[in-house]
Structure formats: C-alpha cells, structure tokens
Amino acid sequence: MSSQGTSKAVILARGLGTRMRRPDANAGPLDPAQVQIAETGLKAMIPIGRPFLDYVLSGLADAGYQEACLVVGPEHNVIRDYYTRQCIPKRLRVAFTVQERPLGTADALAAAREFTAGQTFLVLNSDNYYPVDVCRALRLLGRPGLAAFEHESLILRGNMSAERIHHFAAVAIAPDGTLERIIEKPDEQALRALGSEIYVSMNCWSFDPAIFGACAAISPSPRGELELPDAVQYAIDKLGVRFRVLPFHDGVLDLSNRSDIRGVAAGLRGIEVRL
Numbered sequence: 001m002s003s004q005g006t007s008k009a010v011i012l013a014r015g016l017g018t019r020m021r022r023p024d025a026n027a028g029p030l031d032p033a034q035v036q037i038a039e040t041g042l043k044a045m046i047p048i049g050r051p052f053l054d055y056v057l058s059g060l061a062d063a064g065y066q067e068a069c070l071v072v073g074p075e076h077n078v079i080r081d082y083y084t085r086q087c088i089p090k091r092l093r094v095a096f097t098v099q100e101r102p103l104g105t106a107d108a109l110a111a112a113r114e115f116t117a118g119q120t121f122l123v124l125n126s127d128n129y130y131p132v133d134v135c136r137a138l139r140l141l142g143r144p145g146l147a148a149f150e151h152e153s154l155i156l157r158g159n160m161s162a163e164r165i166h167h168f169a170a171v172a173i174a175p176d177g178t179l180e181r182i183i184e185k186p187d188e189q190a191l192r193a194l195g196s197e198i199y200v201s202m203n204c205w206s207f208d209p210a211i212f213g214a215c216a217a218i219s220p221s222p223r224g225e226l227e228l229p230d231a232v233q234y235a236i237d238k239l240g241v242r243f244r245v246l247p248f249h250d251g252v253l254d255l256s257n258r259s260d261i262r263g264v265a266a267g268l269r270g271i272e273v274r275l
Contacts, residue, residue, distance in 0.1 A: 013126035104225030148199035157251025159263030
C-alpha cells in the first residue's frame with residue numbers, strides 16, 4: 001500500500017429498507033418527495049435538499065477516495081439512472097455491481113470483489129453519514145481495520161437514542177489494539193465486561209482481499225443471511241487476519257426510519273456537497 005492509502009470504497013446499498021417503508025407517527029411532517037422515496041425503501045435516495053447518498057459520496061471525495069462502487073439490487077434503477085444521467089460525479093468515479101438477491105451484507109460485499117481488484121478498500125453503509133476524518137483515517141490505514149465509535153459520543157454527536165445504540169454490536173478490543181470480537185446485541189453483563197468505555201461498530205471497515213475468502217466460508221445466520229460480522233470473526237479466528245481498531249469519539253448520522261429524517265437533515269445542515 002502506498003503512502004497515499006487506498007482509493008476505493010464499497011457502499012452497501014442493497015437493503016430492503018423495511019423500516020423506512022413503514023409509516024412512523026414520530027416522523028413529524030415530511031416533504032411529499034421524502035414520503036414518496038421512503039415508501040420505496042431506498043433510504044440512500046431520501047431527499048434532504050438532495051439525495052442523502054450525495055452527502056455520503058461527497059464526504060468520501062473529501063476524504064481522498066477516487067472510486068466508489070454501489071452494491072445495488074437489480075430493481076434499483078433509480079440509483080443507477082441518477083448517477084449515470086442526472087448527476088454524474090466529477091470528483092470520484094462511481095461504479096455499480098448487483099447483488100441479485102438480498103442474502104445479507106457478506107453476500108453483498110462478495111458482489112464487489114471484481115471492483116476491489118485485490119486492493120485494500122473501505123466498506124460502509126449507504127444509510128449512514130460518517131465523519132470525513134473517520135473515512136480518511138481508514139483510507140490511510142493500509143491494512144484491515146474498523147472504525148469503532150464510543151457509545152456516549154454517538155448519543156451526544158449523532159442522531160440516535162441511547163436505546164437504539166444499546167442494541168448495536170459492541171467491539172471487544174484486544175490489548176494490542178486489534179479487534180478481538182464483535183458482540184451482537186450485547187446484554188448488560190457483556191457490556192460491563194468491556195469496561196468503562198464501550199465502543200460499537202457502525203459497519204465502517206477497511207478490508208483486504210482475505211475478507212472474500214471469509215465471506216465464502218461462512219454459513220447463514222439464524223436470520224438466514226450471510227452476515228459481514230460473521231465473516232470478520234471467521235477471518236480473525238480461521239485466517240489469522242488482524243483488524244486494527246481505530247477508536248473515535250464522534251457521531252454518525254443514521255437514516256433507518258422515517259423519524260430519523262429530520263434529525264439527519266439537521267446534522268447535515270451546513271455541509272457542502274461537491275460531487
């Protein structure tokens with residue numbers, strides 16, 4: 001890896017958006033265009049002045065990425081048409097790959113293998129806006145790693161409640177600063193064992209090509225999906241991959257439900273989009 005770090009980012013945009021499709025009494029008044037897109041489940045295209053995904057891509061360009069691959073479903077022509085006809089980014093190249101069926105995040109990532117071309121690359125969600133400094137740090141890492149966000153900082157600086165964050169996957173960090181394990185939906189005992197500062201994963205990773213072998217090796221989770229955290233744990237336990245944990249006291253904007261739209265809009269206020 002050169003001193004400039006990786007240039008590639010993979011954005012997971014295949015989700016069904018089930019929660020976004022549901023009417024939400026806590027959402028407050030929404031623009032008709034926001035409701036129209038919410039009903040399709042395409043969270044990344046929710047208009048906040050412009051599609052939410054524009055902010056994500058602009059942030060990646062600010063962080064120094066030059067190429068982004070959107071993993072979409074075969075039915076997601078709206079996203080493809082927007083970035084190939086209506087708004088063609090100039091600061092980074094946008095490619096597409098198709099996950100034919102919604103079989104989980106590890107399966108979605110596997111669809112982007114050709115795009116990564118054997119390099120280290122970033123993986124992130126299409127419905128989260130991560131701070132530019134976080135994405136830049138992972139770009140410059142040059143090895144497998146994870147952005148881990150301190151629990152209280154996510155509450156204070158993001159748009160999510162403590163109750164929601166409590167259900168996120170917690171990060172167990174080894175003494176050498178590498179990832180020991182991801183703890184899905186930790187109970188109180190598991191959280192106490194992690195110490196006074198609890199860090200959680202918001203699915204923002206630096207991967208090298210070894211992750212694809214892990215994605216191919218795992219079995220479906222109890223939900224019937226191939227899950228990226230399971231692939232990461234397989235890579236640690238079976239392949240000897242060491243993921244450097246980068247701890248951050250920062251917030252992330254999460255666009256999961258209709259009630260998130262106003263908070264995300266407030267968090268994005270003043271952020272300039274340059275594609």
